[in-house]
Amino acid sequence: MDEFAAETKVEWREWGPAAFEAAADSGRPVLLSLTVPWSEECRAMDRGTYGEPRIAANINDGFVPVRVDADRNPRVRERYTMGGFPSTVFLTPAGEVITGATFLGPDGFRGILDSVREAWDSRGTEAGSIPRQLQDEAPPAGELRPRIEEHMVEQLLGAYDEEFGGWGTDVKFPLARTVEFALVRARDQATRTLEAVHTHLFDTYDGGFFRYATDRNWSNPRREKLLDENAALVRAFAHGYRYTGTETYRDAAQRTAEYLTTTLWADDADAFAGSQAGVDDYYRLEPSEREEADPPHVDETVFADRNGLAVDGLLWLAAYTDDERARRYAQRARDSVCDRLVEDGAVAHYDGEGSERGLLGDQASLLQGLTTSWQVAGESGPARAIADWTVEHRQEQSGAFRDGPESGAGLCSRSLHPLDTTVELADALVDLAALTGEDRYRQVATEAVEAFAGAAERMGVEVAGYAAVAARLRDPQALVVGTEAGTDLHRAALRLADHETTVVPDPDGDGVARLREDGTVTAEAETPATLEAALTGE
Numbered sequence: 420m421d422e423f424a425a426e427t428k429v430e431w432r433e434w435g436p437a438a439f440e441a442a443a444d445s446g447r448p449v450l451l452s453l454t455v456p457w458s459e460e461c462r463a464m465d466r467g468t469y470g471e472p473r474i475a476a477n478i479n480d481g482f483v484p485v486r487v488d489a490d491r492n493p494r495v496r497e498r499y500t501m502g503g504f505p506s507t508v509f510l511t512p513a514g515e516v517i518t519g520a521t522f523l524g525p526d527g528f529r530g531i532l533d534s535v536r537e538a539w540d541s542r543g544t545e546a547g548s549i550p551r552q553l554q555d556e557a558p559p560a561g562e563l564r565p566r567i568e569e570h571m572v573e574q575l576l577g578a579y580d581e582e583f584g585g586w587g588t589d590v591k592f593p594l595a596r597t598v599e600f601a602l603v604r605a606r607d608q609a610t611r612t613l614e615a616v617h618t619h620l621f622d623t624y625d626g627g628f629f630r631y632a633t634d635r636n637w638s639n640p641r642r643e644k645l646l647d648e649n650a651a652l653v654r655a656f657a658h659g660y661r662y663t664g665t666e667t668y669r670d671a672a673q674r675t676a677e678y679l680t681t682t683l684w685a686d687d688a689d690a691f692a693g694s695q696a697g698v699d700d701y702y703r704l705e706p707s708e709r710e711e712a713d714p715p716h717v718d719e720t721v722f723a724d725r726n727g728l729a730v731d732g733l734l735w736l737a738a739y740t741d742d743e744r745a746r747r748y749a750q751r752a753r754d755s756v757c758d759r760l761v762e763d764g765a766v767a768h769y770d771g772e773g774s775e776r777g778l779l780g781d782q783a784s785l786l787q788g789l790t791t792s793w794q795v796a797g798e799s800g801p802a803r804a805i806a807d808w809t810v811e812h813r814q815e816q817s818g819a820f821r822d823g824p825e826s827g828a829g830l831c832s833r834s835l836h837p838l839d840t841t842v843e844l845a846d847a848l849v850d851l852a853a854l855t856g857e858d859r860y861r862q863v864a865t866e867a868v869e870a871f872a873g874a875a876e877r878m879g880v881e882v883a884g885y886a887a888v889a890a891r892l893r894d895p896q897a898l899v900v901g902t903e904a905g906t907d908l909h910r911a912a913l914r915l916a917d918h919e920t921t922v923v924p925d926p927d928g929d930g931v932a933r934l935r936e937d938g939t940v941t942a943e944a945e946t947p948a949t950l951e952a953a954l955t956g957e
Contacts (some may be wrong), residue, residue: 426462426465426466426469426470427465427466427469427470427475428469428470428471428472428475428476429452429469429475429478429479429484429486430479430484431452431484431485431486432483432484432485432486433485433486434451434485434486434487434492434495434828434829435828436828438483438485438828439483439512439513439514439828439829440512441483442483442510442511442512443512443513445483447481447482447483447512448481448482448483448509448510448511448512448517448535448539449482449483449484449485449509449510449511449512449514450478450482450483450484450485450507450508450509450510451485451487451495451499451506451507451508451509451510452469452484452485452486452487452505452506452507452508453487453489453495453496453499453500453501453504453505453506453507453508454486454487454488454489454504454505455488455489455490455504455694456488456490456693456694456696456716456718457643457644457645457694457695457696457697457716457718458504458505458643458696458697459696459697459698459699460503460504460505460521460522461504461505463522464505464507464522464523464524467524467525468523468524468525468528471525474525474528474529474532477532478532481532481536482509489504489506490693490694490718490720490722491720491768491769491771491773491774492775493768493778493780493822494775494778494822494823494827494831494835495829495831497822497835497837498550498553498829498830498831498833498835499516499519499550499829499830501519501520501521502521503521503522504521505521505522506519506520506521507519507520507521507522507523507528507531509531509535510547510829511544511546511547512544513544513547513829514547514828514829514830514831515544515547515548515549515830516547516548516549516550517535517538517539517546517547518531518534518535518538549830549833550830552835553830553833553834553835557815557817557819557836557870558817558819558836558838558870558871558873558874559871559872559873559874560817560818560869560870560871560872560873561869561871561872561873561874561875562869562872563865563868563869563872563889563892563893564872565893566875566876567872567875567885567886567889567890568604568886568887568889568890570875570876570878570886571600571878571880571883571885571886572604572605572886574878574879574880574883575597575600575601575604575605575608575880575883576605578879578880579605579608580635582636583615583635583636583637584608584611584612584614584615584637585612585615585616585637586608586612586880587635587880588635589635590631590632590633590634591615591631591632591634591635591637592630592631592881593612593616593620593628593631593648593651593652593655594612594880594881594883595648595651595652595654595655596651596655596842596883596884596887597880597881597883597884598612598613598655598659599654599655599658599884599887599918600883600884600886600887601883602658602659602662602918603662603917603918603919606662606663609659610659610663610665613655613656613659613668614667615637616628616637616652617656617667617668617671618637619632619637619638619640620632620637620640621671621674621675622642622644622678622702624706624709625678625682625709625714626674626675626677626678626681626682627644627649627675627678627679627682627683627695628644628648628649628652628675629641629642629643629644629697630642630643630644630645630648630697641697642697642698642699642702643694643695643696643697644678644683644694644695644697645693645694645725646679646683646691646692646693646694646722646725646726646728646729647724647725647728647729647784649675649678649679649683649729650679650725650728650729650731650732650733651728651732652671652672652675652732653672653675653676653679653729653732653733653735653736654731654732654735654736656668656669656671656672656675657669657672657732657735657736657738657739657740658735658918660672660739660740661739661914661918662918669739669740672736672740673736673740673742673745676733676736676742676744676745676748677744679691679729679733679748680744680745680748682695682714682717683695683717684748685719685721687719688719688721688755688759688770689751689752689754689755690721690726690751690752690755690756690759691721691725691726691729691752692717692718692719692720692721693718693719693720693721693722693725694717694718695714695715695716695717695718696715696716696717696718697715698715698716701713701714701715720769720771721755721756721759721760721769721770722768722769722781723756723760723761723766723767723768723769723781723784723785724768724778724780724781724783724784724785725784726752726753726756726785726788727756727781727783727784727785727786727787727788727789728784728787728788729749729752729788730749730750730752730753730756730788730789730791730792731784731787731788731791733745733746733748733749734746734749734788734791734792734795734796735791735795735918737749737795738794738795738910738913738914739913739914741910746795746796749788749792750792750796750798753788753789753792753798753800754800756785757785757789757800757801760781760785761785761801761804761805762776763804763808764801764804764805764806764807764808764809765777765782765808765812766778766781766782766785766805767781768781775823777808777809777812777813777823777824778822778823779809779813779820779821779822779823779837779840779841779844780822780837780840782805782808782809782813782844783809783840783841783843783844783847784843785805786802786805786806786809786844786847786848786851787843787846787847789801789802789805789847790802790847790850790851790854791850793850793854793924794850794854794913794921794922794923794924795904795913795922796904796905797903797904797905797924797926798904799854802851802854803851803855806847806848806851806860809844810863814863814866814867815834817870818863818866818867818869818870819836819841819867819870819871820836820840820841820844820867821834821835821836822834822835822836822837822840823835836870836871838871838882838885839882839884841867841868841870841871842868842882842884842885842888843884844864844867845864845867845868845888845892846864846884846887846888846891848860848861848863848864848867849861849864849888849891849892849895849921850921852864852895853895853897853899853921853923854921854923861892861895864888864892865892868885868888868889868892871885872889875889887919890919891919894936894937895921895936895937896917896919896920896921896934896935896936896937897920897921897922897923897934897935898912898916898920898921898922898923898932898933898934898935899923899925899928899932899933899935900912900922900923900924900925900928900932901925901928901929901930901931901932901933902924902925902926902928902930903924903926904924904926907946907947908930908932908944908945908946908947908950909922909924910947911947911950911951912932912950915950915951915954915955916954920934930945931943931944931945932944932945932950934953934954942954
């Protein structure tokens with residue numbers, strides 16, 4: 420049970436078959452409360468709504484209340500979230516959704532209780548339904564055509580906000596992977612977005628980036644800081660520095676790396692903590708007042724997926740800037756997570772009771788960190804074992820990947836094929852194919868991406884990474900450096916190669932760097948200077 424549930428008067432149960440059996444036996448619906456430790460709204464709802472004695476009594480008498488930490492239970496989160504936290508979801512004893520909402524004050528909660536009771540009394544279990552994303556057995560497949568990349572470029576142009584930067588005309592998210600896609604296809608959009616993110620979402624006092632802005636002009640930020648989102652922005656700003664040489668981008672990445680390696684560093688685990696809460700009252704203080712105040716709560720849970728992304732982002736920063744602190748902490752987190760959470764290629768979500776093992780998000784994100792480690796530091800860790808386990812246990816006949824086992828309470832037994840996680844896995848597999856010389860990994864990535872290709876024309880800028888990995892699969896490029904990692908030639912290769920090109924250090928090589936495009940050598944060099952000339956044509 421999460422630590423904030425103690426503030427309520429609701430008799431919360433743990434997620435699991437027993438809760439749904441109790442609902443079936445008693446003929447009562449389930450009230451699912453999805454919370455996260457970094458959300459102020461979750462705390463406010465616990466105090467103001469679930470802490471109200473009459474509401475709590477109604478819940479305890481008429482429902483089977485279940486509390487779930489969404490960060491620790493990603494399969495429950497992906498099936499039941501209402502788009503934000505807290506998510507308040509009413510379910511049948513079979514786990515089907517009756518209705519739901521996000522934050523509810525006492526009056527709003529009383530209203531939804533009445534409507535749920537009415538629906539339940541009149542229709543019973545037929546009042547529930549299965550969310551749309553769980554109704555289809557497999558995503559729509561197709562071929563990887565050049566049109567996929569062309570369509571996404573059109574989406575960039577159509578959704579870009581010319582006045583304020585970023586994409587969309589409402590809530591503004593940083594969309595780090597979209598920035599990376601734009602860096603090589605619509606650079607002005609990418610750089611203006613990086614500037615807006617840095618200006619409006621960067622915490623200039625404590626470091627790190629806030630989650631998103633609630634207004635089109637990037638004002639009114641949501642001040643939570645999550646490890647995965649900050650790690651993605653370290654990588655995006657580092658790539659921005661690689662392409663433009665803009666020192667502001669380098670400094671933003673390095674300041675964020677400092678935040679990750681101090682505030683979000685969990686000393687006992689020798690890895691990165693999951694998140695820091697966004698407490699508005701704290702951020703309204705002047706810098707001098709912050710020194711005297713208690714900082715917002717840090718959830719020190721070490722998640723495999725978020726640490727994998729941190730390793731990835733910090734090592735790209737180190738590759739472009741020689742930032743030894745970023746490199747050292749990335750390597751420490753990598754080694755700690757692999758030692759504590761990986762067993763025979765199966766990755767545990769976190770180190771603790773109730774942690775699931777083998778979730779697609781953990782497999783993909785940690786593999787991404789390890790393939791980057793191989794490119795930058797020449798250290799692969801259990802990359803092959805993780806990839807092989809994932810392919811064996813999570814890939815379906817269609818080529819698509821499930822997010823976890825086909826078992827669990829509620830709707831967790833239904834397969835979910837997450838597009839964003841598939842993109843991340845495929846991206847890592849493209850790198851692994853080049854690093855190992857084993858084309859089977861590229862074939863698996865192709866099958867996984869093709870499994871969604873039938874829906875490519877409906878994709879928006881939020882999943883620009885899909886078009887990027889599709890392009891990498893059509894035209895794979897690898898810069899093979901015939902030296903061990905860390906030589907001048909290898910370091911130059913990391914800084915000169917397009918960020919969608921895999922850099923392959925080969926300690927048994929002949930000292931020559933060769934650019935291979937779809938297996939054909941198109942450029943080669945023996946020194947950093949000749950490599951730069953070969954790759955830039957200057």
